[in-house]
Amino acid sequence: MQKRYRLFTILSIVTALACLVHVLYNAFAPQAMLPAMDLLWICAVSLVALVLDHYAAPNAERCWPLVPVFGLVIFAAMPYFAGLLGGMELVKFAGTGAVSFTVLTALYAIAADRLAAGKSSKAAPVVTGLLLFLAVQGCMGMVL
Amino acid sequence: MNKKIFVPVVVTVVLAAALYGVAVGLLPVTNENRLADLKSILTTLLPGSETFTVEPYSGEDANISAVYKADNGYVVETVTDGYVDEITLLVGVSNDGKVTGVVVRDQHETWGLGQKAANDVPFLTQLLLDKETLTVGENVDGVTGATVTSKAVVKAVNSAKAFVTGADVSSSATEWGG
Numbered sequence: 001m002q003k004r005y006r007l008f009t010i011l012s013i014v015t016a017l018a019c020l021v022h023v024l025y026n027a028f029a030p031q032a033m034l035p036a037m038d039l040l041w042i043c044a045v046s047l048v049a050l051v052l053d054h055y056a057a058p059n060a061e062r063c064w065p066l067v068p069v070f071g072l073v074i075f076a077a078m079p080y081f082a083g084l085l086g087g088m089e090l091v092k093f094a095g096t097g098a099v100s101f102t103v104l105t106a107l108y109a110i111a112a113d114r115l116a117a118g119k120s121s122k123a124a125p126v127v128t129g130l131l132l133f134l135a136v137q138g139c140m141g142m143v144l
Numbered sequence: 145m146n147k148k149i150f151v152p153v154v155v156t157v158v159l160a161a162a163l164y165g166v167a168v169g170l171l172p173v174t175n176e177n178r179l180a181d182l183k184s185i186l187t188t189l190l191p192g193s194e195t196f197t198v199e200p201y202s203g204e205d206a207n208i209s210a211v212y213k214a215d216n217g218y219v220v221e222t223v224t225d226g227y228v229d230e231i232t233l234l235v236g237v238s239n240d241g242k243v244t245g246v247v248v249r250d251q252h253e254t255w256g257l258g259q260k261a262a263n264d265v266p267f268l269t270q271l272l273l274d275k276e277t278l279t280v281g282e283n284v285d286g287v288t289g290a291t292v293t294s295k296a297v298v299k300a301v302n303s304a305k306a307f308v309t310g311a312d313v314s315s316s317a318t319e320w321g322g
Contacts, residue, residue: 008152016159020166027170030178031185033262036229036252066149074156081164083171 004061008070011049011101015074018045019082037084039096042075043136046101047129050108054125062105071101107132186212186219189236189245193217207303217244220304226251227258227292235304243272243301251293258293267294271301277311278302 018041025032035041053060075097079085085093111128186196193214201211209232210221217238223230229252236245248262261267270284278298280286286294305311 005148005152009155012152012156012159016163019163023163023167023170027174027177030174030181033248033250033252038229038252063149070152070156077156077160078163081160081167083164083167 004063005066006057006060007049007053007062007105008066008074010053010056011046011070012074012078014049014052015045015078019078019084022084023082037079037093039100039140040137042093042097042100043104043133046071046097046104047108047133050105051125051129054108054112062109067105068098068102072098075101104132104136185234185247185249186214186236189219189234189247190214190217190238191244201307203307205303205307207300208307211307218304218308220307221249222300222303224296224300224303226253226296227290228253231293231296231300233297233300233304235301237304237308239308241305241309243305246271246297246301248297253290253293258287258290261287261290261293261297267297271298277305 022034022037025034072094076090076094079093080090108128111132112125183196187193193216196212196214196219199211199213199218201208207222207224208220209223212219212221217236219234219236222233222235224233225231230250231248231253232250234245234247234249235243238244246268251259251262253259253261264287267285267287271278278284278301280291280295280298284294284298286298
């Protein structure tokens with residue numbers, strides 16, 4: 001597989017696993033209060049995929065036109081087929097997913113390039129992901 | 145066209161199909177467990193009741209989303225606006241208007257602040273007291289650092305009590321912020 005498409009495969013797997021957790025909790029522990037499927041959920045899933053992709057292929061080239069396309073398709077298909085979202089809620093979720101995944105991929109690429117130097121290179125992908133997640137949490141109140 | 149692009153497409157299709165299979169396969173278990181969980185909560189909130197019937201609600205209080213009727217009272221499901229998102233509560237109210245139990249069913253409030261309102265015993269215990277109308281800052285002490293969440297919970301309890309007693313839901317007791 002060429003490196004530049006691997007991110008989409010990883011995002012698909014991570015999103016499917018996250019949806020599977022929701023399905024299993026709904027079935028076997030309906031009293032549990034799970035994190036809402038919102039912007040933070042999308043960002044967490046996207047950042048896990050980006051970190052894993054960075055470790056798998058540190059200098060991967062991105063196919064930028066396909067980033068929002070795959071973001072839209074994956075964030076629409078997985079919750080829909082898992083029975084978690086539908087209707088306008090799903091449309092909003094998929095749209096938010098496409099935009100957020102694209103923005104985070106760009107920000108992650110910029111930040112990781114600058115952090116991945118010297119001794120910090122091994123921890124840089126995880127640290128970058130955590131910092132971006134905190135940034136999203138901090139900015140969420142202003143955006144939404 | 146690069147054939148490698150089909151790898152993520154195929155993976156997405158296969159995983160979506162697998163998720164669909166799991167979700168459909170677990171549907172009977174999901175429904176059964178949800179009903180058992182709900183019944184367990186309802187009987188806890190309204191002690192002494194075993195049989196509940198869903199009563200359609202067509203009143204004007206937008207906070208009330210469902211009503212479960214028993215012989216000795218009601219369990220009212222409410223949805224109110226918290227600090228971050230909506231808070232869903234189940235409130236048990238006896239026929240004489242006394243709150244018999246409160247449980248937070250769903251909330252996504254701030255970790256360490258608003259989330260405390262879901263399981264803060266001193267705060268939730270105050271809601272069980274037999275008072276006409278609950279108001280944060282007057283006869284109810286809110287959770288420290290979570291005033292908006294506390295008011296949302298109190299507002300939900302006031303709505304549930306008003307449903308049973310027939311009190312005026314348009315009063316300040318049930319406006320946003322309690």
